């Protein structure tokens with residue numbers, strides 16, 4: 001089913017359900033080469049979400065700031081390539097939401113353990129905000145916070161479950177958003193964690 005959350009924001013419930021086992025297998029392959037790690041914010045805080053990347057560009061944070069880079073700072077090597085199952089899912093989901101021709105060059109993989117959260121922020125590190133962002137939820141459910149154009153705007157709470165895909169483009173692209181602390185639970189495919197894939201055209 002296709003649900004408009006706001007102008008430019010489309011929720012595709014269960015869009016990644018059939019493909020989820022293959023997506024999770026690909027995540028394991030990526031993490032074998034570029035392990036999940038807790039990045040440091042420019043302010044010196046350790047992020048509770050563990051992250052890795054695949055594709056030509058990867059999102060990183062450290063004491064010098066937020067940016068995209070071609071190399072994994074842990075190894076100095078390029079990020080693992082975008083698996084075909086990732087690229088196909090991102091393109092078909094974007095097309096179903098009305099954004100034909102989406103070709104991501106970056107997939108940020110976020111891993112949430114119980115208690116991990118993402119505070120309200122905007123995604124502004126990409127070169128051209130005219131491209132949509134596709135996000136895929138796998139494993140444990142989470143409550144997503146969908147705010148407005150200003151940090152102080154009241155945020156809607158949107159439950160996201162295994163297999164859900166959201167496409168954020170157009171006027172929704174710079175809205176504030178975040179994720180509430182993950183509740184303790186077990187999922188048959190991921191155990192005690194939630195995995196979120198976020199596809200972007202960053203460069």
Ligand code: MD3
Nearest residue numbers: 110133135168172173174175177196198
């Ligand atoms: C709404 N990740 O990595 S994806 C992030 O579930 C991030 O791990 C969250 O926010 C997660 O930056 C949420 C959903 C998302 C991504 C980009 C957006 C929502 C957005 C851009 C504009 C508005």
Ligand code: FE
Nearest residue numbers: 121122123177
């Ligand atoms: Fe974000």
